Amino acid sequence: MYLEQALPYFWDIFxxxxxxxxxxxxxxxxxxxxxxxxxxxxxxxxMIPISFKFPPITALLLMVSTYAAGIFGGSxxxxxxxxxxxxxxxxxxxxxxxxxxxxxxxxxxxxxxxASVMGGIISGVVLLVxxxxxxxxxxxxxxxxxxxxxxxxxxxxxxxxxxxxxKGLIAGFFGLILSVVGTDEYSAYPRFTFGMTPLExxxxxxxxxxxxxxxxxxxxxxxxxxxxxxxxxxTLSWNIWPKTAEIMRCKWALIRGWVCGLGIGIIPAxxxxxxxxxxxxxxxxxxxxxxxxxxxxxxxxxxxxxxxxGVTGTSLIPMFVLGIPGGIAAAVILGxxxxxxxxxxxxxFEENPAVIYTIMWGFIFANVIMGFVAIVxxxxxxxxxxxxxxxxGPMILIFSVIGTYTATSNIYDVWIMIGxxxxxxxxxxxxxxxxxxxxxxxxxxxxEGGLRDLLVVSNGNPIGFMxxxxxxxxxxxCIAIALFFSVKGKKETESHPEGAPTRVDD
Amino acid sequence: MxxxxxxxxxxxxxxxxxxxxxxxxxxxxxxxxKFSNFAAVSIIxxxxxxxxxxxLSKEPEMKRLMNFDFSWSSNKQYYIALxxxxxxxxxxxxxxxxxxxxxxxIAAWMxxxxxxxxxxxxxxxxxxxxYGFFILILQADMPEGMFF
Numbered sequence: 175m176y177l178e179q180a181l182p183y184f185w186d187i188f189x190x191x192x193x194x195x196x197x198x199x200x201x202x203x204x205x206x207x208x209x210x211x212x213x214x215x216x217x218x219x220x221m222i223p224i225s226f227k228f229p230p231i232t233a234l235l236l237m238v239s240t241y242a243a244g245i246f247g248g249s250x251x252x253x254x255x256x257x258x259x260x261x262x263x264x265x266x267x268x269x270x271x272x273x274x275x276x277x278x279x280x281x282x283x284x285x286x287x288x289a290s291v292m293g294g295i296i297s298g299v300v301l302l303v304x305x306x307x308x309x310x311x312x313x314x315x316x317x318x319x320x321x322x323x324x325x326x327x328x329x330x331x332x333x334x335x336x337x338x339x340x341k342g343l344i345a346g347f348f349g350l351i352l353s354v355v356g357t358d359e360y361s362a363y364p365r366f367t368f369g370m371t372p373l374e375x376x377x378x379x380x381x382x383x384x385x386x387x388x389x390x391x392x393x394x395x396x397x398x399x400x401x402x403x404x405x406x407x408x409t410l411s412w413n414i415w416p417k418t419a420e421i422m423r424c425k426w427a428l429i430r431g432w433v434c435g436l437g438i439g440i441i442p443a444x445x446x447x448x449x450x451x452x453x454x455x456x457x458x459x460x461x462x463x464x465x466x467x468x469x470x471x472x473x474x475x476x477x478x479x480x481x482x483x484g485v486t487g488t489s490l491i492p493m494f495v496l497g498i499p500g501g502i503a504a505a506v507i508l509g510x511x512x513x514x515x516x517x518x519x520x521x522x523f524e525e526n527p528a529v530i531y532t533i534m535w536g537f538i539f540a541n542v543i544m545g546f547v548a549i550v551x552x553x554x555x556x557x558x559x560x561x562x563x564x565x566x567g568p569m570i571l572i573f574s575v576i577g578t579y580t581a582t583s584n585i586y587d588v589w590i591m592i593g594x595x596x597x598x599x600x601x602x603x604x605x606x607x608x609x610x611x612x613x614x615x616x617x618x619x620x621x622e623g624g625l626r627d628l629l630v631v632s633n634g635n636p637i638g639f640m641x642x643x644x645x646x647x648x649x650x651x652c653i654a655i656a657l658f659f660s661v662k663g664k665k666e667t668e669s670h671p672e673g674a675p676t677r678v679d680d
Numbered sequence: 681m682x683x684x685x686x687x688x689x690x691x692x693x694x695x696x697x698x699x700x701x702x703x704x705x706x707x708x709x710x711x712x713x714k715f716s717n718f719a720a721v722s723i724i725x726x727x728x729x730x731x732x733x734x735x736l737s738k739e740p741e742m743k744r745l746m747n748f749d750f751s752w753s754s755n756k757q758y759y760i761a762l763x764x765x766x767x768x769x770x771x772x773x774x775x776x777x778x779x780x781x782x783x784x785x786i787a788a789w790m791x792x793x794x795x796x797x798x799x800x801x802x803x804x805x806x807x808x809x810x811y812g813f814f815i816l817i818l819q820a821d822m823p824e825g826m827f828f
Contacts, residue, residue, distance in 0.1 A: 396757045
């Protein structure tokens with residue numbers, strides 16, 4: 175029904191100014207997304223003053239294109255340098271950078287581009303066809319469901335420990351403790367701030383990611399032979415077009431990643447940061463003998479990249495239909511929508527179908543364009559892996575500092591980033607999972623908020639309350655399945671060590 | 681010291697930190713301590729598992745002698761991390777771009793690059809690129825000092 179209404183507006187995206195807006199949005203999104211610290215919401219916010227002079231459709235096309243491409247751009251630096259540009263691409267740095275170290279940077283970019291472009295297109299089609307009914311699903315989420323989604327995400331910690339389960343879980347729980355630092359939203363009591371004002375707002379996610387991944391990676395590159403390069407090869411392949419064999423090998427990983435992204439996308443406040451870990455953990459649980467998770471497994475990268483771009487379209491559904499932004503990027507787009515005199519909601523579909531459907535078509539088209547732009551930009555960025563370590567290491571440290579400062583405009587966040595960076599380096603060196611800490615910090619507020627709200631709404635009987643809600647029961651089943659496969663996978667690894675999937679440090 | 685002692689010491693330190701967290705957060709109002717206490721108790725349990733695993737392990741890797749290497753080549757990354765701290769501190773005194781230039785030259789030299797031409801080319805490309813992108817395009821308000 176919605177598709178029939180949308181079809182007449184397809185050609186509107188091909189007016190020269192709309193097309194140009196999509197192109198500019200895609201290029202800006204990829205470039206800004208690739209720089210650690212500069213997130214898609216920041217790129218969209220930068221576009222708002224520029225877009226004042228444009229008609230609403232053109233302005234919003236510019237923004238949704240920037241958003242879609244920004245998430246994808248973050249993966250470039252994650253794969254090539256282990257410095258994720260956005261929080262949604264942190265998981266991609268694990269398998270992606272291992273592939274780069276093995277001289278397979280272009281292979282990694284190839285599958286990443288395919289997974290992201292197709293993920294974005296599928297997500298865009300779901301946005302176009304199913305937005306109103308799916309928006310109702312997002313209203314079913316209450317404290318119980320938020321708590322259970324966070325728990326489902328936390329089960330991923332056990333999967334990303336790569337043979338060091340105790341150390342990985344310690345890291346994850348440490349991340350949960352770090353997530354409570356700051357003023358308690360329920361009592362306004364400062365927790366673990368030690369009287370320091372900058373800590374009252376808690377740890378901003380961007381300095382944490384830049385520190386744990388980018389800064390620690392900069393330190394790592396400064397060690398060792400300064401004249402060697404990251405990829406260990408002297409030339410790069412030009413063949414960035416996806417190969418059928420690679421796609422077929424990763425087909426189930428891609429499908430699982432897309433499903434994960436589409437599903438998590440409609441949950442307000444979850445987004446790509448959560449979806450990528452759930453998809454990655456799902457893939458590790460499905461590891462087959464010969465898979466090399468943690469050492470550069472293409473299927474792991476395919477899953478994370480499919481999920482983080484699978485989120486992009488569906489995360490806009492609650493914003494367009496209900497006026498509830500699902501994340502920071504959606505909130506900025508919502509602001510732009512209102513600035514241009516448009517009110518989100520079902521009335522937008524009825525009174526301004528040209529605006530809403532052209533934006534949705536534009537979002538899908540932006541993902542197609544993204545693939546072609548990526549072919550050019552990926553090639554240029556892949557050259558970074560040929561730089562000597564002694565040059566690229568200090569450059570990453572410089573970008574970590576300037577990226578953090580530009581993102582937050584806060585001097586103290588740079589100190590926090592450096593602190594997390596040194597901690598991340600030691601964690602990396604002694605096999606404590608930095609990903610576990612990050613997962614804990616991302617999921618901690620969702621889990622704690624959900625749990626405390628749940629205790630209130632359930633009158634102290636959270637389990638009884640959850641058992642009366644079908645969606646909660648579905649999540650409980652998902653958690654049980656995830657835990658079952660984690661244990662099953664571990665037992666199989668122990669009983670068939672020769673044929674078991676290879677993990678780091680096995 | 682044997683390597684497994686490293687895990688034992690790390691485990692004891694984690695138990696100490698987690699114990700302190702439980703003690704420190706005991707009086708948080710409105711149940712604000714529950715979540716951190718749950719995580720801290722979980723850390724204690726995991727640290728006990730880690731210690732037990734280290735002591736009972738028969739893997740040769742775990743029994744290997746810990747190798748303390750204080751040579752420059754093994755520790756230069758720590759000195760470069762220290763240099764980042766100095767770099768960010770003096771950015772407010774001498775200005776961000778002068779500090780960045782100094783950091784790039786010294787850090788590349790410390791990491792082992794001895795080719796002045798490579799360092800100079802990197803600086804000549806990087807600094808205008810940083811200025812153009814962050815100051816002119818993004819209009820970031822970078823620290824200014826006595827120079828630039």
